Amino acid sequence: MSSNPQPGRRPLVYETPLAIRAWSRAFRCGQKTLALVPTMGALHAGHRALFQAARQAADAVVASIFVNPSQFGPGEDLSSYPRTLDADLAACAEEGVDAVFAPTGLAVYAADHSTWVCEDALASGLEGAIRPGHFQGVLTVVLKLFNTVEPDVALFGQKDIQQALLIRRMARDLLLPVDIHVAPTVRETDGLALSSRNRYLSVEHRRQAPALWKALSACRELLESGERNMKRVEAAGMEILDSVPGLKVDYLQVVDMETLEEPRNMGRPLVVAGAVRLGTTRLIDNIVCPPGALAGSSSGVNAS
Amino acid sequence: MSSNPQPGRRPLVYETPLAIRAWSRAFRCGQKTLALVPTMGALHAGHRALFQAARQAADAVVASIFVNPSQFGPGEDLSSYPRTLDADLAACAEEGVDAVFAPTGLAVYAADHSTWVCEDALASGLEGAIRPGHFQGVLTVVLKLFNTVEPDVALFGQKDIQQALLIRRMARDLLLPVDIHVAPTVRETDGLALSSRNRYLSVEHRRQAPALWKALSACRELLESGERNMKRVEAAGMEILDSVPGLKVDYLQVVDMETLEEPRNMGRPLVVAGAVRLGTTRLIDNIVCPPGALAGSSSGVNAS
Secondary structure (H helix, E strand, O other), X not given: OOOOOOOOOOOEEEOOHHHHHHHHHHHHHOOOOEEEEEEOOOOOHHHHHHHHHHHHHOXXXXXEEOOOHHHOOOOOOOOXXXXXXXXXXXXXXXXXXXXXXXXXXXXXXXXXOOEEEEEOOOOOOHHHHHOOOHHHHHHHHHHHHHHHHOOOEEXXXXXXXXXXXXXXXXXXXXXXXXXXXXXXXXXXXXXOEOOHHHHHOOHHHHHHOOHHHHHHHHHHHHHHOOOOOHHHHHXXXXXXXXXOOOOEEXXXXXEEOOOOOOOOOOOXXXXXXXXXXXXXXXXXXXXXXOOOHHHHOOOOOOOO | OOOOOOOOOXXXXXXXXXXXXXHHHHHHHOOOOEEEEEEOOOOOHHHHHHHHXXXXXXXXXXXXXXXXXXHOOOOOOOOOOOOOHHHHHXXXXXXXXXXXXXXXXXXXXXXXXXXXXXXXXXXXXXXXXXXXXXXXXXXXXXXXXXXXXXXXXXXXXXXXXXXXXHHHHHHHHOOXXXXXXXXXXXXXXXXXXXXXXXXXXXXXXXXXXXXHHHHHHXXXXXXXXXXXXXXXXXXXXXXXXXXXXXXXXXXXXXXXXXXXXXXXXXXXXXXXXEEEEEOOEEEEEEEEEOOOHHHHOXXXXXXX
16 A cells, blocks of 8 residues: 655655644545654664655654753763754655654653653563663653654564563554554674764674674574573573673573563564673663564554 | 534434544545543533533534543442433533444453553542552543544543643653643532442532532632742641541642642642542542643644
8 A cells, every 4th residue: 555655755744743733634534554663763764664664554744853951861872863854854764754753852842741641560670670660751751752743553663672572562552553563673794783873882892792693593492492591591592792892782681472471372473682782872672482473463553 | 613413313323433423534534623522421510601602612512421441449439430322422512512422331442451541740640549450441542532533623621630631641651643622620510520330429418519629729729829839738628628527638748730749849730639438439620720721731633
């Protein structure tokens, strides 16, 4: 149901919730479908793959560009997070994105903002344990974006798998009329997952960074060979990470894809998820076993 | 912009989110507006006044009837809460309600539901202090109803003023495309605010119940006469409540209408709010000074 992309045409840019919603409603009342790709800008080939998948999923594509303050912790990189709006709009134009929602902070958070989306099962482990409050910020801003753009489908990258699964849970629990698609991680040729934060890496750290992917791949290999002792699987990955001088491991864990907890039922899909730090840069990545499991499961409550 | 009500015609009844949303979208894409009146059933004249106000506010009226388990605390009256669906549907028909959304519990809460709306400013005092978790349950179910029915406007009664102000705050903070209207409390001739819980009252307690309204009225009189010492205002109300044998006071408080905290800026609208218990029945009520302040303030972010 993809329409004609017009690569190179500059997308419509909206700055207020009222304006983008009016456009969205007019578009959809013509029975067309809308896909949203929420981003924090600093767009790379991973985002471009999301735009392309979005075009396959709906008649028009909206990108949002907003560095969401509430998902950064006190010591994190909010102020230094890369902001490259002109290049981002050019990338959107090249990918045939139809409209961009690029709001100011105050249009999204009133000075006395006090309402949050909290999730108390999937959000507690992995990234949630290391970054308290992070997912509350993510879910809240994504819900605001959904309420504003009113998409039929929204796309997220597998690299942030816990985020993607949490947003699916939110869509289901809050009866949101939005399907959540998760697109495969795009990687450099040496396996490093693309991330806006990769540009922070020094030459030496960039050279070391693919160790995370290597460790995850080693874990998957063990799982695929039939190993069911998760401690042994994790130890094989840790051995690879520990061999990299200066690399610090936040976690490397095998979890049940549905609960994000320690696997109890061996028949269910698994996620091997890891987070490491190289200098001041934090990298995350994951692998799903079996590989197709993530695309298969669905989403919110959509009439379409 | 009211359409022709057809009193006596039985409303369409929908049980699943998908069904009511499909009806709502088809209706609204014809450029018509929808009003939602969320209820827990056990409809009385206060709900009927909301249906009538809803008809003035939009082209069609949807009532939801759902006794929301998550807003009841462990020791509260969930299991005994009155359930009168047949009479409720008859009342909806008489008031010309166009569609009723009466879902089952499982359509609203999956067994592993884990996503909540939390508010950390307006929800902490008054009812929130006495009923921990209550407003988290209220906000979560109201958001689900909004996502399902997709109304342009939703109506709530002033009797539950903290709830109404919290829903307005949620609508603003989450950029919901819904205007929140608050309709005046409907009272018995002796001043008692209508409530589904009034039917629990014994004859003796029913006779004593108007004391709450009398106490609030005495507070308002003092405020209108220029008294600015809130302790003195509250004491005047407490004197009336304390004179009722067996009546227990949860709170009687004067608060700033915008923050629901102790008034600091004397130029702003005030709420006198009270909660009392007579036997096992809990009654709440409030008065706003000046009386028009509540209707004046607005709501979410609506394109209309």
